[in-house]
Amino acid sequence: MLLPDTVGTGGDSHTRFPVGISFPAGSGLVAFAAALGVMPLDMPESVKVRFHGEMQPGITLRDLVHAIPYQAIQDGHLTVAKEGKKNIFSGRILEIEGLEHLTCEQAFELSDASAERSAAGCTIELSEDSVSDYLKSNIVMLKWMIGQGYGDARTIERRIAHMENWLSNPHLIKADKDASYAAEIDIDMSALKEPILCAPNDPDDARLLSECQGENIDEVFIGSCMTNIGHFRAAGKLLDKHEGQLPTKLWVVPPTRMDEAQLTAEGYYSIYGKVGARTEMPGCSLCMGNQARVADDCTVVSTSTRNFPNRLGKGANVFLASAELAAVSSIMGKLPTNEEYQEYMSQVNATAADTYRYLEFDKLESYSKAADEVEMGDGYWPTLKKLQENM
Ligand code: SF4
Numbered sequence: 001m002l003l004p005d006t007v008g009t010g011g012d013s014h015t016r017f018p019v020g021i022s023f024p025a026g027s028g029l030v031a032f033a034a035a036l037g038v039m040p041l042d043m044p045e046s047v048k049v050r051f052h053g054e055m056q057p058g059i060t061l062r063d064l065v066h067a068i069p070y071q072a073i074q075d076g077h078l079t080v081a082k083e084g085k086k087n088i089f090s091g092r093i094l095e096i097e098g099l100e101h102l103t104c105e106q107a108f109e110l111s112d113a114s115a116e117r118s119a120a121g122c123t124i125e126l127s128e129d130s131v132s133d134y135l136k137s138n139i140v141m142l143k144w145m146i147g148q149g150y151g152d153a154r155t156i157e158r159r160i161a162h163m164e165n166w167l168s169n170p171h172l173i174k175a176d177k178d179a180s181y182a183a184e185i186d187i188d189m190s191a192l193k194e195p196i197l198c199a200p201n202d203p204d205d206a207r208l209l210s211e212c213q214g215e216n217i218d219e220v221f222i223g224s225c226m227t228n229i230g231h232f233r234a235a236g237k238l239l240d241k242h243e244g245q246l247p248t249k250l251w252v253v254p255p256t257r258m259d260e261a262q263l264t265a266e267g268y269y270s271i272y273g274k275v276g277a278r279t280e281m282p283g284c285s286l287c288m289g290n291q292a293r294v295a296d297d298c299t300v301v302s303t304s305t306r307n308f309p310n311r312l313g314k315g316a317n318v319f320l321a322s323a324e325l326a327a328v329s330s331i332m333g334k335l336p337t338n339e340e341y342q343e344y345m346s347q348v349n350a351t352a353a354d355t356y357r358y359l360e361f362d363k364l365e366s367y368s369k370a371a372d373e374v375e376m377g378d379g380y381w382p383t384l385k386k387l388q389e390n391m
Contacts, residue, residue, distance in 0.1 A: 157379030
């Protein structure tokens with residue numbers, strides 16, 4: 001339902017929109033904002049993170065997420081030790097540039113993780129095409145929701161009218177050329193040739209795979225709001241090559257029911273079943289920490305947002321990593337060397353275009369056909385008329 005270049009809020013600390021900007025807040029403030037359409041904000045300074053160069057084979061977006069604290073540590077803007085802790089991102093806005101080509105689904109992985117940086121908010125400069133494609137897809141999904149009886153239809157219709165209005169005259173806000181920042185961090189993707197993990201149990205403790213390789217792994221969790229359908233296809237392709245049962249306990253939990261349905265239709269759930277993975281109901285699952293739990297004191301590779309002590313399980317040591325590295329670790333029962341990892345990843349790289357397809361609802365016949373049959377009502381037409389009069 002997101003609109004570009006608007007300000008949003010929500011009660012979860014991971015309310016981090018990939019378009020516009022959002023500020024998570026306590027439930028009282030969220031209710032205040034919902035009722036009045038405004039919220040008090042002291043606008044903080046920004047930290048600019050600029051990506052440049054070319055992404056190397058085997059490197060995933062999750063590695064770029066972890067490259068932010070990794071580079072900040074190298075630049076002296078972030079320390080891991082609690083005593084005298086330094087964190088340039090804390091309470092500031094993270095402004096990310098240099099990845100304009102990302103889809104909004106991919107961009108969410110970066111904005112979501114700004115919570116782990118303790119940033120107040122996050123913006124990502126995206127191309128007009130990326131944002132337009134996202135809106136077109138979501139309009140179809142919202143119409144499908146109305147057709148399915150989701151409420152409130154009038155509210156959904158008003159959002160559709162706003163989205164269509166933006167699409168009729170697309171424009172995006174950009175940072176001023178002469179804007180000043182609390183710090184500027186440059187990340188050269190050409191120099192990043194191995195995955196970056198966050199070591200137990202601190203999301204700031206970003207380390208290269210070569211610094212963690214060989215660690216025995218007991219359990220692996222692929223899920224949470226940091227994942228999207230592409231991650232589950234990539235993991236499925238890696239797992240498909242494995243004969244027999246995995247030496248680790250693997251939890252596979254797509255974030256949405258739509259992802260689950262699509263992955264089932266594409267045959268990935270039978271691959272997960274074949275290797276003995278445990279699939280859970282779509283949603284937060286292990287990441288929430290109050291539903292299923294990993295075994296006490298075990299060592300885990302997880303794609304979830306944060307690895308604070310005891311969150312996934314009592315006494316668990318949790319490495320945060322990409323779904324791809326998580327899948328390889330589940331097969332090997334340990335963190336691989338970069339060479340071993342790259343060998344596995346060559347299978348995924350060869351079919352990347354198919355693997356990293358996102359759910360574009362406007363291109364899925366079952367959704368677009370249902371959306372075409374939905375008649376817009378009195379939430380839509382008066383809103384659209386008002387917006388067009390104000391243009
Ligand atoms: S997946 Fe984890 S971080 Fe994301 S919303 Fe759920 S509990 Fe929060």
